Amino acid sequence: MSKPSLPQGTRDFNAVTVQKRQYIFQTIRAVFEEFGFTPLETPAMENLDTLMGKYGEEGDKLIFKILNNGLDHPQKKEQTILGFDKILEGKSSSTITERALRYDLTIPFARYVAMNHGALTFPFKRYQIQPVWRADRPQKGRYREFYQCDADIVGSESLLNEVDLIALYVTAFQRLNVPVEIKINSRQILLALAELCGGSDQLINLTISIDKLDKIGWEKVQQELTTKGFTTEQQNNIQAYLNLSGTNTEKIQKLSALLGDNAAGQEGIAALNYILNYHTHTGMESHLVADFTLARGLNYYTGLIFEVKAKDADMGSIGGGGRYNDLTSLFGVPNIPGVGISFGVDRIYDVMEEKNLFPTSISQSTQVLFFNLGEAEALQAYQLMLTLRNKKIACEIYPEKSKFDKQFKYAEKKNIPTIVILGSEELASKKCTVKNLSTGIQTTISFDELIDFQF
RNA sequence: GAGGGCGUAGCUCAGUAGGUUAGAGCGACACUUUGUGGCAGUGUAGGUCGUGGGUUCGAGACCCAUCGUUCUCCCCA
Numbered sequence: 001m002s003k004p005s006l007p008q009g010t011r012d013f014n015a016v017t018v019q020k021r022q023y024i025f026q027t028i029r030a031v032f033e034e035f036g037f038t039p040l041e042t043p044a045m046e047n048l049d050t051l052m053g054k055y056g057e058e059g060d061k062l063i064f065k066i067l068n069n070g071l072d073h074p075q076k077k078e079q080t081i082l083g084f085d086k087i088l089e090g091k092s093s094s095t096i097t098e099r100a101l102r103y104d105l106t107i108p109f110a111r112y113v114a115m116n117h118g119a120l121t122f123p124f125k126r127y128q129i130q131p132v133w134r135a136d137r138p139q140k141g142r143y144r145e146f147y148q149c150d151a152d153i154v155g156s157e158s159l160l161n162e163v164d165l166i167a168l169y170v171t172a173f174q175r176l177n178v179p180v181e182i183k184i185n186s187r188q189i190l191l192a193l194a195e196l197c198g199g200s201d202q203l204i205n206l207t208i209s210i211d212k213l214d215k216i217g218w219e220k221v222q223q224e225l226t227t228k229g230f231t232t233e234q235q236n237n238i239q240a241y242l243n244l245s246g247t248n249t250e251k252i253q254k255l256s257a258l259l260g261d262n263a264a265g266q267e268g269i270a271a272l273n274y275i276l277n278y279h280t281h282t283g284m285e286s287h288l289v290a291d292f293t294l295a296r297g298l299n300y301y302t303g304l305i306f307e308v309k310a311k312d313a314d315m316g317s318i319g320g321g322g323r324y325n326d327l328t329s330l331f332g333v334p335n336i337p338g339v340g341i342s343f344g345v346d347r348i349y350d351v352m353e354e355k356n357l358f359p360t361s362i363s364q365s366t367q368v369l370f371f372n373l374g375e376a377e378a379l380q381a382y383q384l385m386l387t388l389r390n391k392k393i394a395c396e397i398y399p400e401k402s403k404f405d406k407q408f409k410y411a412e413k414k415n416i417p418t419i420v421i422l423g424s425e426e427l428a429s430k431k432c433t434v435k436n437l438s439t440g441i442q443t444t445i446s447f448d449e450l451i452d453f454q455f
Numbered sequence: 456g457a458g459g460g461c462g463u464a465g466c467u468c469a470g471u472a473g474g475u476u477a478g479a480g481c482g483a484c485a486c487u488u489u490g491u492g493g494c495a496g497u498g499u500a501g502g503u504c505g506u507g508g509g510u511u512c513g514a515g516a517c518c519c520a521u522c523g524u525u526c527u528c529c530c531c532a
Contacts, residue, residue: 001498005523056531061456104532112505133530137456146532208530217527308532319531344532408492411456423490437492 009136009144016363021147023351023362024176024345025129025340027147031172032127037151037166040106040126048092054107054330056299064101064136064144064145066091089333101133105150106327106340111152113338116333122155122336141315141347147295150321152340154328159271162304163278164325165341169308169319170284172332177357178348179311180318186272187322189255190295193241197234206230206238207295213242214293241292248276248290255292271304300324306341310351318347368455369416370397371407372425381422384432387451411437418455 006012013021048415071080076095083095102108105128129149134141151168153161166182173180194203209224217240225235240258244251252269259265272290279285296305303323310318321341328336328403352358368388370381378397385395398407411419421433421442432450435442445453 008523056530057479061528134531136531137529138524142531148532163477217528315532320532342532348531371490404491405488406492410492412492419492421490425490433491435491442491 007144009138010143011143015365018353019362019365020032020358021345021349023264023358024348025149026146027175028172028343028345029127029129029169031175032149032151034171035125035151035168037125037127040109040128041130042102042105042112042128042133043126044101045099046102046108048094048098048330050111051100051103051107051134052092054300055103059103062136063103064133064135065097066099066101067097068095083416089146100439103134104132105130105148105342106152106323106324108326108328109150109152109340110338111331113336114328114333117328117333117336119415120155121387123153123161123369124155125151125153125393128150129185131325141350143346144215146347147345150340150343152338154336154338156336159304160278161272162271162275163337165321166275166279166288166306167282167284168345169306169341170287173308173342176348176352178318178351178355180287180308181311182287183289183307184272184275184304184354185290185292185294185394186268188264188268188271188303189259189292192259192262192268193238195262195264197237199232202228202230204299207412208253210238210242210293218242244292245352248285248288251290251292252276261329275304295321296320299329300330302326310348313351313354314345315351315354317344318344318351323423362418364414364415366394366396367418368393368395369407369411369419370395370415371404371419371423372401372403373421377422377424380427381420381432382423384420384450393455406429408437420450 045066046279048063048065052060055062062273077097083093086093087096087385109126109128111123111167127150129147131145131147131290133145136144138144149164153165164185169180169182191200191203194200194206197206205228206225209221212224213221221233221242222239227236237258241255244254244258246254252272256266256269257268267358276285276288276290279288291307293306294307296307301322302325303436305318305322307317308319319342321339323337325337326334327338328334367384370385372378372381378401381397385397388395398410408419410416417437419437421435426432426444431444431446433442434450434453437444
């Protein structure tokens with residue numbers, strides 16, 4: 001028999017890890033609810049055509065596809081072979097696969113809104129905390145199964161939504177004690193730059209290249225631009241754009257001069273200004289950084305875009321989002337604008353672990369261990385234990401009569417702070433001994449006193 | 456999709472330029488110690504050296520392949 005193993009990029013989570021992860025989930029969920037979002041869950045799998053073509057060319061390749069059932073049926077052989085030919089051409093084929101694991105939470109949400117728009121009250125605010133899957137190659141901070149926590153608002157174009165989502169980010173990361181900066185940019189600003197440099201059809205080429213600036217440097221970006229057909233003059237404009245520096249206000253002023261009266265550009269700048277000004281009144285402006293190199297790979301964004309970066313941590317973005325003004329039209333329902341953000345829990349966990357940001361109190365489970373010192377003693381201890389449990393004190397009794405040594409060591413290993421000794425002497429006198437394992441202090445008290453004991 | 460690093464006990468690793476019977480620390484278990492743990496002592500268990508080929512008198516070590524893992528690029532949370 002071969003050794004058991006896990007699929008690449010997936011993990012088991014032990015007790016301590018689960019407790020830490022739940023701490024993150026609970027913190028984020030509480031903030032979502034305080035901000036007026038209600039929960040939604042969607043299936044792990046979607047129809048393949050719901051997902052295909054929504055995440056760009058790269059994204060399509062990273063979707064986990066599910067093999068159809070019944071492919072072993074001889075009658076389907078011809079069909080299946082035809083389908084496989086399509087796969088070899090790089091297309092997908094419904095005769096071989098018609099379902100896939102969800103790649104993110106935004107598209108399934110758009111699908112949900114499109115299916116239920118008649119029944120929803122707009123603006124509709126939902127949050128969703130579920131795993132997603134990507135057929136990516138695992139590496140640092142990158143998993144094939146990971147959780148996203150999304151909050152989206154659809155049915156409203158107001159920039160107040162963007163303002164509120166940023167406030168949500170700031171609140172959540174403050175509660176988690178993770179210092180972050182939130183980068184913001186606008187797809188319209190990127191579009192304006194594209195229009196100035198070769199036309200709007202160059203938008204995607206342009207954003208892919210400039211997004212790499214901080215990784216590969218200007219020299220290589222320039223080379224890439226040359227091969228993509230940008231002229232020297234256009235490259236100079238792009239360089240000027242990328243070199244904008246200073247405070248948020250200064251950068252925006254310089255950008256405005258650079259983009260001139262380009263309509264999309266001015267719209268993007270106005271939106272950016274609105275957000276920044278608003279947050280000067282909330283005190284949250286200090287977390288915001290206008291970053292015109294921020295592009296984000298997902299094609300469906302149309303307005304402001306965000307990305308969250310943990311300060312002083314070697315980790316990609318731990319959250320991202322933006323405005324998509326017509327996502328549901330992909331599913332036949334036009335004119336429902338939306339904006340949303342996502343938290344990457346697995347990366348947040350990695351950052352918090354690396355920087356030791358988890359509170360120490362979350363890793364304890366059992367509070368009191370009752371020693372098992374014989375049949376009659378255990379019966380009495382068991383009854384007392386149930387009473388304590390009813391008072392919400394987590395207790396357990398050692399299941400076998402064993403030596404003190406063994407029971408003590410069990411308590412230590414499980415990090416149980418208190419033990420209760422109830423042996424033959426205590427049973428006779430209707431008392432028990434409560435011992436605090438970290439201080440070593442113990443007291444003998446009556447059963448009634450135990451029930452009201454402050455652990 | 457492209458390219459590197461690493462696979463030796465449950466864990467972290469050592470293992471010299473191929474040379475008898477593969478090592479340590481930690482952990483586990485037992486005993487010292489059947490009414491008081493953490494410390495200490497003694498002992499026990501645990502390995503087809505990732506797998507399959509090859510070179511060699513001889514391979515944990517060298518070569519090839521394969522699988523796993525990890526990191527980088529691409530892209531992303």
